[in-house]
Amino acid sequence: MEDARAAREPGTRLWHPFADMAAVSTVGEMVIDRGEGAYVVDEQGRRYLDASAGLWYCNVGHGREALADAAAAQMRRLASYSAFGDLATRPALDLAERLAAMAPLHDARVFLTSGGSDSVDTAVKLVRRYWAELGQSERTVIVTREHAYHGMHLAGTSLAGIEANRAGHGDLDPAVVQVPWDDADALESLLSSRSDIAAFFCEPIIGAGGVYAPPGDYLARVRETCRSHGVLFVADEVISGYGRAGAMFASERWALDPDVMLTAKGITSGYIPLGAVIVAGRVAEPFWTPGAVPVMWRHGYTYSAHATACAVALANLDIVEEESLVARVDRLQHQLAAALLPLAAYDVVSEVRAGVGLLAAVDYSTEAKSTGVPARVLAGLRERGVLTRNLASGALQVSPPFVIDDADIDLLGRAIADALVAAGATKARASSSGLLPDITSDEGVDAYDDRHYLEQRPPHHG
Ligand SMILES: Cc1ncc(COP(=O)(O)O)c(C=O)c1O
Known part of the structure; x- marks a missing residue:
């Protein structure tokens, strides 16, 4: 007798890595078709800022002949x-x-x-x-x-x-x-x-x-x-x-x-x-x-x-x-930190970790994680033309290609802020800018690193 579950149409034959295939096969896939620089385009022609560089790899940007x-x-x-x-x-x-x-x-x-x-x-x-x-x-x-x-x-x-x-x-x-x-x-x-x-x-x-x-x-x-x-x-x-x-x-x-x-x-x-x-x-x-x-x-x-x-x-x-891309990262790390750190003012955000290279995360409070905020923010970002993912802990990954420019970094910060608000976040804290050193200078980033990781780091089990 045929197993009823095995006979069910799978929706897709591609077994995705790190995926809940029950969900993917029901909801469907997002098919990325092409890319150029810091952007990718899906099969429907929608353009997305690639805020994760694929899986942290597309450093020189997409579409390099x-x-x-x-x-x-x-x-x-x-x-x-x-x-x-x-x-x-x-x-x-x-x-x-x-x-x-x-x-x-x-x-x-x-x-x-x-x-x-x-x-x-x-x-x-x-x-x-x-x-x-x-x-x-x-x-x-x-x-x-x-x-x-x-x-x-x-x-x-x-x-x-x-x-x-x-x-x-x-x-x-x-x-x-x-x-x-x-x-x-x-x-x-x-x-x-x-x-x-x-x-x-x-x-x-x-x-x-x-x-x-x-x-x-x-x-x-x-x-x-x-x-x-x-x-x-x-x-x-x-x-x-x-x-x-x-x-x-x-x-x-x-x-x-x-x-x-x-x-x-x-x-x-x-x-x-x-x-x-x-x-x-x-x-x-x-x-x-x-x-x-x-x-x-x-x-x-x-x-x-x-x-x-x-x-x-x-x-x-x-x-x-x-293209001196490493020097570019050295410069852009300050821009990225400047765009992301103000997000710490939102009530659902527990911590923004940024300032070292083009590597950052926006982390959420335990309550926000238990009420589905990370998934809603991610979906909101897609709607706003930004593609990235949530890490295992629930934090939002930000690691764009090195060719991203200042304008797109600003856009990224604004898109995350908008997606946070759309997911129900409000600004609970006064803008954090007064609390933080000037992270647009080298000295400021170093000071930020120390204060941030010494004073605000999560507990061991965090
Ligand atoms: C620090 C580190 N080591 C190893 C790996 C595994 O690399 P791969 O996925 O290419 O096998 C990864 C992947 O993200 C990584 O981040």
Whole structure:
């Protein structure tokens, strides 16, 4: 007898990632058709300001012909070939050289993957194998942070500091310990108390977990703690890499000197999937010393060092450099903060986190979250021609392409304000501008960072 539920028309055959398919298959999909600069257009011809850069990746903006041309030229010549063993393609070699030269790691080596989750998985295996090669195979434990997002492979799911992303998948990797996101003392006491820790994984700015910039001297302290305990420091720059944090890498902005740095997204601005694990020479050494690692490190992906992806990455980095887009982010971060911070005056808003790079979040009060405000604001934004999404915590993600201009940043701030009001918000507090430093200057942003994250940061469980 046929199962009645299975026989029901599904509405769509596309199983969407991170989706409530019961809802999507009933309500329908929003089909994005094309894009140009900071805008995308749906199949009905409606134009939207892309306030999230896709999933934090479209740094150089949509519709770049140079990237399409780079892909087409490479595909016509050789779409890709294996990079296993001694094989290589020219774009892969050129990209590795370029990344090693630009990354803030000494004597870097570059392991290419197909995205951020691959990069996380590679790094977890790499650090454990590193310690095994050094004769310390008891060092297997990975330390991760509350709010952390390290992708969706099983390793990254095990490292997740967003509880909802871990739940319901059976037993995850038990060799993982979580610490509070903002407490350097907690890491210090953990590392002092055990000798089985391989690495500390850290997003310099927490992204999908809610957009939390590092408070005060947090990063300097945890970096030093790892160094003094001989624990590897892995900077997950899948979001922050290639300019989004207002420097080419957040590790540069905060002088982290990571042992391993994970990147993806902005490496190609999302035009084609690619990730890069950039490894300091000191960590690569056991793998590169004759006879050190028996036979070979049996790790890699079919599309590691994919030639077309590497060609697109090179062309993308050309654009980032030629158009000085990192300097542009450095300037626009002040504009974005100026446009968003006044939203903290609305009663439903608990906090606006902005000021570091083109990365921000508008967070809501617990009551607003329990009464559906985030979803209503999001819908209101779509009606007003702004496309973004709510993070797992309910906060609104704001991470536009680097090519967004001042006028569109202002428009974004106004659209969010209008959508808040349409969702029932009122201005409960006096305008916050008098309480905040002048965030249109560098000094002001730094002062804002400190005050904001030291005085207004949410509690650990927040
Ligand atoms: C910090 C971080 N690490 C890893 C990942 C996983 O990357 P991907 O989705 O490309 O697998 C993400 C994705 O958003 C991320 O933000």
